[in-house]
Amino acid sequence: xxxxxxxxxxxxxxxxxxxxxxxxxxxxxxxxxxxxxxxxxxxxxxxxxxxxxxxxxxxxxxxxxxxxxxxxxxxxxxxxxxxxxxxxxxxxxxxxxxxxxxxxxxxxxxxxxxxxxxxxxxxxxxxxxxxxxxxxxxxxxxxxxxxxxxxxxxxxxxxxxxxxxxxxxxxxxxxxxxxxxxxxxxxxxxxxxxxxxxxxxxxxxxxxxxxxxxxxxxxxxxxxxxxxxxxxxxxxxxxxxxxxxxxxxxxxxxxxxxxxxxxxxxxxxxxxxxxxxxxxxxxxxxxxxxxxxxxxxxxxxxxxxxxxxxxxxxxxxxxxxxxxxxxxxxxxxxxxxxxxxxxxxxxxxxxxxxxxxxxxxxxxxxxxxxxxxxxxxxxxxxxxxxxxxxxxxxxxxxxxxxxxxxxxxxxxxxxxxxxxxxxxxxxxxxxxxxxxxxxxxxxxxxxxxxxxxx
Amino acid sequence: xxxxxxxxxxxxxxxxxxxxxxxxxxxxxxxxxxxxxxxxxxxxxxxxxxxxxxxxxxxxxxxxxxxxxxxxxxxxxxxxxxxxxxxxxxxxxxxxxxxxxxxxxxxxxxxxxxxxxxxxxxxxxxxxxxxxxxxxxxxxxxxxxxxxxxxxxxxxxxxxxxxxxxxxxxxxxxxxxxxxxxxxxxxxxxxxxxxxxxxxxxxxxxxxxxxxxxxxxxxxxxxxxxxxxxxxxxxxxxxxxxxxxx
Ligand SMILES: Cc1cc2nc3c(=O)[nH]c(=O)nc-3n(C[C@H](O)[C@H](O)[C@H](O)COP(=O)(O)OP(=O)(O)OC[C@H]3O[C@@H](n4cnc5c(N)ncnc54)[C@H](O)[C@@H]3O)c2cc1C
Ligand SMILES: NC(=O)c1ccc[n+]([C@@H]2O[C@H](COP(=O)([O-])OP(=O)(O)OC[C@H]3O[C@@H](n4cnc5c(N)ncnc54)[C@H](OP(=O)(O)O)[C@@H]3O)[C@@H](O)[C@H]2O)c1
Numbered sequence: 001x002x003x004x005x006x007x008x009x010x011x012x013x014x015x016x017x018x019x020x021x022x023x024x025x026x027x028x029x030x031x032x033x034x035x036x037x038x039x040x041x042x043x044x045x046x047x048x049x050x051x052x053x054x055x056x057x058x059x060x061x062x063x064x065x066x067x068x069x070x071x072x073x074x075x076x077x078x079x080x081x082x083x084x085x086x087x088x089x090x091x092x093x094x095x096x097x098x099x100x101x102x103x104x105x106x107x108x109x110x111x112x113x114x115x116x117x118x119x120x121x122x123x124x125x126x127x128x129x130x131x132x133x134x135x136x137x138x139x140x141x142x143x144x145x146x147x148x149x150x151x152x153x154x155x156x157x158x159x160x161x162x163x164x165x166x167x168x169x170x171x172x173x174x175x176x177x178x179x180x181x182x183x184x185x186x187x188x189x190x191x192x193x194x195x196x197x198x199x200x201x202x203x204x205x206x207x208x209x210x211x212x213x214x215x216x217x218x219x220x221x222x223x224x225x226x227x228x229x230x231x232x233x234x235x236x237x238x239x240x241x242x243x244x245x246x247x248x249x250x251x252x253x254x255x256x257x258x259x260x261x262x263x264x265x266x267x268x269x270x271x272x273x274x275x276x277x278x279x280x281x282x283x284x285x286x287x288x289x290x291x292x293x294x295x296x297x298x299x300x301x302x303x304x305x306x307x308x309x310x311x312x313x314x315x316x317x318x319x320x321x322x323x324x325x326x327x328x329x330x331x332x333x334x335x336x337x338x339x340x341x342x343x344x345x346x347x348x349x350x351x352x353x354x355x356x357x358x359x360x361x362x363x364x365x366x367x368x369x370x371x372x373x374x375x376x377x378x379x380x381x382x383x384x385x386x387x388x389x390x391x392x393x394x395x396x397x398x399x400x401x402x403x404x405x406x407x408x409x410x411x412x413x414x415x416x417x418x419x420x421x422x423x424x425x426x427x428x429x430x431x432x433x434x435x436x437x438x439x440x441x442x443x444x445x446x447x448x449x450x451x452x453x454x
Numbered sequence: 455x456x457x458x459x460x461x462x463x464x465x466x467x468x469x470x471x472x473x474x475x476x477x478x479x480x481x482x483x484x485x486x487x488x489x490x491x492x493x494x495x496x497x498x499x500x501x502x503x504x505x506x507x508x509x510x511x512x513x514x515x516x517x518x519x520x521x522x523x524x525x526x527x528x529x530x531x532x533x534x535x536x537x538x539x540x541x542x543x544x545x546x547x548x549x550x551x552x553x554x555x556x557x558x559x560x561x562x563x564x565x566x567x568x569x570x571x572x573x574x575x576x577x578x579x580x581x582x583x584x585x586x587x588x589x590x591x592x593x594x595x596x597x598x599x600x601x602x603x604x605x606x607x608x609x610x611x612x613x614x615x616x617x618x619x620x621x622x623x624x625x626x627x628x629x630x631x632x633x634x635x636x637x638x639x640x641x642x643x644x645x646x647x648x649x650x651x652x653x654x655x656x657x658x659x660x661x662x663x664x665x666x667x668x669x670x671x672x673x674x675x676x677x678x679x680x681x682x683x684x685x686x687x688x689x690x691x692x693x694x695x696x697x698x699x700x
Contacts, residue, residue: 033645033646034642034645036464036465036642073464073641073642073645076468076493076494077496077497077500077501078493078497079500080500101476
């Protein structure tokens with residue numbers, strides 16, 4: 001279902017049978033129930049989700065209990081301290097609303113993913129990271145307390161001091177420790193809502209990773225886009241961006257108004273994002289930047305959320321939908337790891353419209369939190385007959401390099417690969433059993449990866 | 455504005471009260487569940503441009519007692535209100551209402567009798583101080599007798615009728631009555647119902663209603679497309695209405 005303001009959330013009712021889907025648009029039979037009274041709505045539920053911006057099956061219910069509670073109507077601020085920036089809110093509050101309301105007042109989320117159509121609950125459950133992971137870590141580092149309904153039905157307040165195991169397992173726990181009802185976190189003060197962005201073309205992936213690591217100590221936000229279809233000498237050429245909030249004297253005096261958005265009106269045929277069009281786009285995008293390094297003051301939305309400019313862009317991927325493959329490769333694997341990854345990708349002919357490489361700082365405190373010191377690579381892959389074997393091959397390389405995949409994006413990883421990547425899983429499952437002895441809370445993803453009851 | 459608000463806890467009321475709070479209007483909330491009221495009051499305080507307090511008092515439209523006490527509490531807290539907004543209301547499908555007489559009675563009472571009684575109490579206070587604005591949420595369902603909303607629609611037809619008359623009667627005395635007629639809007643009320651074309655979002659509706667309140671417009675359809683839809687539906691001959699399912 002598409003609602004105004006981009007609150008699309010993969011809820012459809014094609015031909016009588018209702019389906020639910022994540023952002024990748026691969027649907028399963030089931031239903032989403034949006035409720036403002038989250039505490040009551042979760043009494044008997046097996047899973048809660050937010051705006052369904054996770055790509056794969058993390059936000060999808062298990063086959064035998066096909067109803068997922070959706071939180072976006074539970075969006076009240078419980079308290080906001082105007083002096084310290086400590087925010088407590090119901091889990092369905094969207095980042096878009098937080099930004100609209102608080103950025104003009106000088107407060108910003110300490111960590112933001114690449115879209116603002118996410119909820120606080122989703123940011124906690126996936127322990128999201130942003131372009132400042134090397135500086136600020138994941139969102140969970142800034143969370144001070146959570147209110148959770150655990151699988152045993154009890155509503156609990158947890159924090160680093162109070163029921164710390166539950167707190168740490170819930171951060172990055174993909175909703176599998178219980179339903180997050182409220183989130184308390186610390187926002188950061190920004191000097192202005194505008195961004196100073198410094199961008200530069202880089203000729204290949206080695207220079208790219210070098211540039212990323214070099215910029216880290218000096219710039220809070222770094223990110224880049226990679227052309228992963230170019231081969232050989234040009235493999236992984238791209239555009240590297242560094243950013244920081246502008247000081248008041250550098251920025252326009254006015255507050256940035258929300259940018260207008262385009263909408264993809266219908267599901268597109270598969271060639272729209274096929275290899276030829278992607279190659280042409282990538283070449284044009286790379287060329288358009290020009291040779292010179294550019295320093296500009298830009299709108300925060302265009303810096304942090306370039307993809308939000310087009311609502312429902314996931315329709316571009318056509319009927320079969322798409323997946324995002326995101327992995328982190330540890331520093332120990334060496335700087336050549338990115339090149340090895342891209343070589344395997346191009347060898348397998350994996351065309352990707354979007355390929356982003358980010359710098360990651362140390363592992364966070366969430367028990368299943370995704371990032372670790374090294375780099376993260378994310379690419380969108382249109383689903384084709386060979387997608388499973390492509391993901392298998394990438395996963396084998398990631399395993400060999402000592403890395404892991406991001407559950408918020410995943411829908412193809414095999415249980416045996418995941419277990420091999422996740423020595424932390426046992427501890428997580430042990431905590432989960434304590435709070436949910438009957439194994440009630442589960443998702444399509446936990447059925448697939450953790451062996452939960454379908 | 456100094457606004458008394460009934461129904462700010464959810465749906466369109468939540469969205470509209472937020473717009474008012476963000477403008478810096480003073481608010482006082484009335485409703486049936488004190489814990490919910492307090493939560494909404496804290497949300498609105500956080501959204502206000504400067505630190506402020508949003509007061510609350512109990513008011514349950516299922517009964518007709520306590521309306522004056524609630525309005526007095528609001529008057530005291532606001533130093534005399536000039537605007538009253540009522541978004542509170544119940545909905546149930548025709549099938550549910552036909553099957554459950556108790557539920558039907560509650561809906562008829564809340565949506566019509568007690569809403570009107572509350573409006574009477576509020577309008578007397580406003581008129582006594584030279585007028586103000588009374589904005590009440592009715593529905594497009596009151597514009598025409600239709601199969602799927604015979605009972606709910608009847609409460610809204612009665613309410614729209616009352617609000618129109620009130621506006622004719624007291625406009626000259628300074629009281630503007632705004633009758634809000636939402637079409638299908640995605641709130642908790644309509645969750646689980648199949649959304650028709652032109653379904654709206656609470657925030658967009660709230661913007662439109664706020665503009666109407668500021669302009670003191672007697673009737674506002676929201677989303678706007680429903681004005682056209684209802685202009686046609688109102689004119690359809692009876693034999694057509696008898697056949698169609700909507
Ligand atoms: C364009 C785009 C860019 C993105 N960029 C980034 C990025 O840069 N960094 C990053 O880390 N992620 C990124 N993501 C992924 C996204 O941030 C996460 O998937 C996030 O969890 C989505 O939030 P949501 O509210 O939509 O949650 P959903 O997708 O609805 O749910 C995600 C998971 O959280 C759980 N969950 C949600 N709410 C609750 C709750 N109240 N209680 C318990 N469990 C809950 C769900 O069960 C599910 O397992 C991006 C996604 C998109 C579409
Ligand atoms: N949504 C639509 O599509 C639609 C279409 C046409 C007209 N309308 C009308 O628009 C208005 C708002 O609808 P909505 O969708 O925003 O509804 P909603 O989300 O269900 O909210 C209804 C509000 O009314 C309050 N309320 C209910 N019964 C009450 C009572 N007995 N006493 C006091 N308050 C009571 C509720 O308070 P609690 O928090 O205590 O429950 C809640 O704040 C209603 O009058 C509705 O009939 C809606």
